[in-house]
Amino acid sequence: MFQTITYEVTDRVAVITMNRPDKFNAFTERMHKEIIEALKQAQKDQDVRCILFTGAGRAFNAGQDLGDVIGQEVDFGGFLRERYNPMVLQFQKTEKPIVAAINGVAAGAGMSVALACDLRVISEKASLVNAFVNIGLVPDSGGCYFLPRIVGLGKALELAMLGEKITADEAYRIGLVNQVFPAEDFAEQALAYARKLASLPTKGIGLIKRTMYKGLQMDLEQTLEYEAYAQEIAGKTADYEEGVTAFIEKRAPFFTGQ
Structure with a gap:
């Protein structure tokens, strides 16, 4: 190819x-x-x-x-x-x-x-x-x-x-x-x-990447708003649920990237 x-x-x-x-x-x-x-x-x-x-x-x-x-x-x-x-x-x-x-x-x-x-x-x-x-x-x-x-x-x-x-x-x-x-x-x-x-939360990393690069072009107020937007998305991922569950259960998380 x-x-x-x-x-x-x-x-x-x-x-x-x-x-x-x-x-x-x-x-x-x-x-x-x-x-x-x-x-x-x-x-x-x-x-x-x-x-x-x-x-x-x-x-x-x-x-x-x-x-x-x-x-x-x-x-x-x-x-x-x-x-x-x-x-x-x-x-x-x-x-x-x-x-x-x-x-x-x-x-x-x-x-x-x-x-x-x-x-x-x-x-x-x-x-x-x-x-x-x-x-x-x-x-x-x-x-x-x-x-x-x-x-x-x-x-x-x-x-x-x-x-x-x-x-x-x-x-x-x-x-x-x-x-x-x-x-x-x-x-x-x-x-x-x-x-x-x-092995880490892929969607979360993608959102980190997007938000940081956008932050280079925005002022603080705009960046704060975009962080809130990105966090809404991250909070609905399976990896967030796994991370919280693993923390409560005192074990290492197993992220799937979803």
């Missing part, structure tokens, strides 16, 4: 792997479309309760495949609106937790897409590079939206303006990633992290 990615469901986790290792998983038009389709497929599948997004081989993603654009007169705005923007928006629309497993270098749009995921884990030997400035461009694919919200404006400007490599340890220190795992068992550790999320 897919040519540039692989898609596999294991232990309630949909693993989406960008699969162009010979090109460091650089983006092509087909890959954009396939990632969107895979995210939609995971959203629809009730057996999927978390999404792990990673790369094959030595890289996470090296950004745009320049073979797609070299020698052409590119309408950069149209290029982004047609290819990248729909993909980044789909990460936000998918109301299940998405974990970027940064197994190797994430550069340019590859870094931006990692930031578009909800959580990020990184191999101790991996790195990130906000490489746009090195060719005179502006961070895109959500880079100017997510980066200052994750690390703060001052640090985001520094990373974008200098375009220097960010090591795994530095990424963790500044809050750019959530966990650093050893390189030798990175895939297993990343999957275990995703499995933990998959």
Whole structure:
């Protein structure tokens, strides 16, 4: 079904792997479309309760495949609106937790897409590079939206303006990633992290995701009202009933994602 990615469901986790290792998983038009389709497929599948997004081989993603654009007169705005923007928006629309497993270098749009995921884990030997400035461009694919919200404006400007490599340890220190795992068992550790999320109340997590992202665009009064709306929905889920029952019975809850 897919040519540039692989898609596999294991232990309630949909693993989406960008699969162009010979090109460091650089983006092509087909890959954009396939990632969107895979995210939609995971959203629809009730057996999927978390999404792990990673790369094959030595890289996470090296950004745009320049073979797609070299020698052409590119309408950069149209290029982004047609290819990248729909993909980044789909990460936000998918109301299940998405974990970027940064197994190797994430550069340019590859870094931006990692930031578009909800959580990020990184191999101790991996790195990130906000490489746009090195060719005179502006961070895109959500880079100017997510980066200052994750690390703060001052640090985001520094990373974008200098375009220097960010090591795994530095990424963790500044809050750019959530966990650093050893390189030798990175895939297993990343999957275990995703499995933990998959065991939690999926609808509640989806509502958390939706409400927090909306809260970035609203004032306090609007956010309070939206929290009340989201809580009404969460309070009617089977997982809420299970959580309360487990608390009363002094046992660990068993959430079903419903």
